[in-house]
Amino acid sequence: MFKRLLIKENVPLRNMCSFRIGGIGRFFLPASSVDELKQALEFARDWDIRLMPIGRGTNILFGEGMLNYFFVKLSGEFLKIERIGTDLIKIGAGVDLSKLVSVTGESLSVFRGLPGTVGGAVKGNAGVRIGNTYVSFMDAVEKIVIIDEIGEIRELSSDNIEKGYRFTNIEGIILYVWIRPDLISNFRGIMPQRIVVEPYPNAGSIFKNPSIEVSAGYLIDLCGFKGRRLGGAMVSRIHANFILNVDDASFEDVHSLIKEIEEVVFERTGYKLEREIRIMR
Ligand SMILES: Cc1cc2nc3c(=O)[nH]c(=O)nc-3n(C[C@H](O)[C@H](O)[C@H](O)COP(=O)(O)OP(=O)(O)OC[C@H]3O[C@@H](n4cnc5c(N)ncnc54)[C@H](O)[C@@H]3O)c2cc1C
Incomplete structure (x- = not known):
């Protein structure tokens, strides 16, 4: 039934996070379409195991031993950036934020150097400090599309998402994100004050x-x-x-x-x- 899914078993998690620490993930799938995610959710239900989205793993500390989760990482159709009209951009949630920043020129320069994916940045309301304010990636977001735990696709407007400093109440897996860079036009061309670069993981x-x-x-x-x-x-x-x-x-x-x-x-x-x-x- 799940023949088409390339689910891997017993995957070393230290290779999936920037800390380079961690045990073994029970299952792992690079999910390239909504259809694959729906199948993955079914698989997770059958195995009674939790589906866990991960991006670049730049905000996670994994434990040792076996972690009984089904990890999914967005790939394929979730790695696209599409301009819609002059100021609206549709982004697959698996896209690296650094890639988005580089293709959008000065309009998102304030996030330059911020590691991780667009999905991770939205989920955790990632951002940077500029002077006496925080500017978050979510400030530029108009709406998102998620898949929930029963496989339903839902659209959420940014206004209906609860968000605070490094927090959102988003449940499910973020699939697509629509942004309007003009929503943060005050920060156009501005670089973040300090993104720390360390030689160690x-x-x-x-x-x-x-x-x-x-x-x-x-x-x-x-x-x-x-x-x-x-x-x-x-x-x-x-x-x-x-x-x-x-x-x-x-x-x-x-x-x-x-x-x-x-x-x-x-x-x-x-x-x-x-x-x-x-x-x-
Ligand atoms: C050197 C360094 C500097 C950093 N500087 C900053 C900074 O200045 N500001 C800042 O805010 N953060 C910073 N971070 C933290 C990190 O970059 C951000 O939190 C980033 O947005 C995480 O993205 P990720 O793809 O790596 O998410 P992950 O670490 O893979 O996941 C983080 C959380 O998001 C969830 N998640 C990931 N993808 C999805 C998805 N598609 N749908 C639903 N949930 C998802 C995961 O389940 C997990 O709960 C820094 C990290 C490093 C290593």
Whole structure:
């Protein structure tokens, strides 16, 4: 029945995330069409296993051992960028944000350097800080199309999506995203202030900033964590909100460091840090 699907079993997850950490994913499918996704959902129901979309894995820490999920990564028809009229662009959610930025010239330059896919950026309301404001990719989004857990295709207007700092309430798999770059024309030609580039594998900021005035990195630095090492994991010396995989770090190394930071920052500053990365195990 699922003959046409190229489902892989027991896939190493460390190759699917920027942290280069993780065990084995039970099933994996590069899904290239809506039809394949519908079949994948059926397969997941039959196996009683959860379907989990992943993009570039730049915001995920995977656990070790077997992760009992069916991972899907959008490919094929979800990798297209299509201009509709002068100012509307339809994008497959599997497209890399960096590719979109490069083909749209100055209109989305503010997101230059932001890793990951369009689907990941929409789901997590990714964005950058410019002066005293955050600009999110979602600010340019008009509507999205998702497939829900029973295989229904639904269109959601941006106005009907709940969103906050690094958060949306979107359920299901985002398939297509329509953007209007003119919605963020104030930021045309502007470059992000700082996208940290580290030589070691990492997943970007571990924690959300408590506010625009108080960054998580500032609090972590204040508590003396820069350079703190646990096993193969180390807090970045450039940006204290980054944990680096400096020497074959395990999930436990990174997870313990995260918990230690949370405890110490709370004890010393009273701030309860909220995690930005998704931990899956
Ligand atoms: C060096 C570095 C710098 C970074 N800087 C920033 C920054 O400045 N600002 C910022 O906001 N983020 C930053 N990040 C985090 C990351 O780039 C973003 O969160 C990015 O949008 C995640 O995209 P992804 O495709 O890698 O998603 P993944 O990490 O693969 O997935 C993240 C979440 O999105 C879900 N998801 C992915 N695709 C879909 C889909 N099609 N439908 C539904 N859900 C989906 C996954 O299930 C998961 O829950 C940085 C990361 C790194 C490594």
